[in-house]
Amino acid sequence: MGAAEADPGRLLGRLETVDPRTVWKHEAHDFTRWLLKNADVLGEALGMDLELTEAEHKVGGFALDLIGTDLSTGDRVIVENQLDATDHTHLGQLLTYAGGTSPTTIVWCAPRFRDEHRAALAWLNERTSEETRFFGVEIGVVRIGASPPAPLFRLVAQPNDWGKQVRSSTTGPNTLTPRAALYQRFWGRMLERLQTEHPTWTRSTIPTTASWTTLPAGTTIASYGYSFTATRALRSELYFGSQDAAANRAAFDRLAAVRPQFEDAYGQPLSWQPLEGKKACRIADDRPNSPIEDTDSWEDYISWLFDAGSRIRHALRTIGGLAGQEG
Numbered sequence: 001m002g003a004a005e006a007d008p009g010r011l012l013g014r015l016e017t018v019d020p021r022t023v024w025k026h027e028a029h030d031f032t033r034w035l036l037k038n039a040d041v042l043g044e045a046l047g048m049d050l051e052l053t054e055a056e057h058k059v060g061g062f063a064l065d066l067i068g069t070d071l072s073t074g075d076r077v078i079v080e081n082q083l084d085a086t087d088h089t090h091l092g093q094l095l096t097y098a099g100g101t102s103p104t105t106i107v108w109c110a111p112r113f114r115d116e117h118r119a120a121l122a123w124l125n126e127r128t129s130e131e132t133r134f135f136g137v138e139i140g141v142v143r144i145g146a147s148p149p150a151p152l153f154r155l156v157a158q159p160n161d162w163g164k165q166v167r168s169s170t171t172g173p174n175t176l177t178p179r180a181a182l183y184q185r186f187w188g189r190m191l192e193r194l195q196t197e198h199p200t201w202t203r204s205t206i207p208t209t210a211s212w213t214t215l216p217a218g219t220t221i222a223s224y225g226y227s228f229t230a231t232r233a234l235r236s237e238l239y240f241g242s243q244d245a246a247a248n249r250a251a252f253d254r255l256a257a258v259r260p261q262f263e264d265a266y267g268q269p270l271s272w273q274p275l276e277g278k279k280a281c282r283i284a285d286d287r288p289n290s291p292i293e294d295t296d297s298w299e300d301y302i303s304w305l306f307d308a309g310s311r312i313r314h315a316l317r318t319i320g321g322l323a324g325q326e327g
Contacts, residue, residue, distance in 0.1 A: 106133065
């Protein structure tokens with residue numbers, strides 16, 4: 001028996017912590033810029049499909065570190081960073097930026113959270129509605145032996161969404177309408193099934209109360225959209241909805257140029273909608289007569305959405321991806 005077989009533990013490395021400032025020397029120039037390009041790391045910690053779109057976003061005479069979107073809900077997300085232990089100055093900045101941007105999700109990132117600031121975030125979560133969420137994220141860096149350093153983010157403060165939902169159902173201004181409550185239940189059930197059946201499709205864990213939700217498509221130009229339409233149809237779509245209307249149309253036109261191959265890979269004709277006069281475009285497949293009120297059909301609805309989603313991903317892979325990236 002060899003030495004490795006006799007003591008398999010000798011093959012295991014030890015995880016070592018690294019000072020974040022040895023990786024990111026400067027908060028704004030290094031860490032914020034890195035996070036703008038690696039939003040998935042923060043999104044994984046938060047449990048959402050996060051897209052960060054701008055650094056140093058102007059808020060009056062100040063500059064917010066990062067602003068972006070929760071892709072599954074369309075809600076605005078703001079992020080305030082620091083590379084030292086939390087302090088009162090950054091807490092004040094966080095609240096100032098929240099007042100100037102009206103976000104749903106407010107994130108504070110730091111290597112170490114003082115107990116007082118963790119308690120402040122907990123208090124804010126308790127005193128606000130379910131439409132406002134405060135998160136504290138401890139940023140860390142680790143390595144094994146001589147390996148490259150790797151980010152390790154950990155939630156240290158987060159909202160009690162269940163408690164907020166219970167309160168909102170019994171208080172006047174925040175009470176969900178019956179239809180919004182149905183949407184929340186439906187998307188919640190879909191997210192539950194996604195975790196088992198298609199765990200790579202989304203990091204989101206919070207269902208929206210809107211009639212639509214989106215999943216990331218690997219590019220900022222487009223996303224996969226699911227919705228209940230005004231005509232009571234259930235829709236699966238590839239939605240080109242970035243802030244750049246010309247880029248949206250260019251991506252749409254590239255796929256339209258290979259429409260026969262795309263639809264052949266998808267398995268049936270699709271609805272190609274350039275949405276003239278609007279910034280967005282879409283390629284859609286509708287299932288008619290699928291109202292949200294038909295709760296007995298929800299499992300069938302979700303299965304249909306998963307099938308349509310799988311086929312549109314297959315179609316994108318077949319024609320070589322979207323805007324230079326895989327769908």
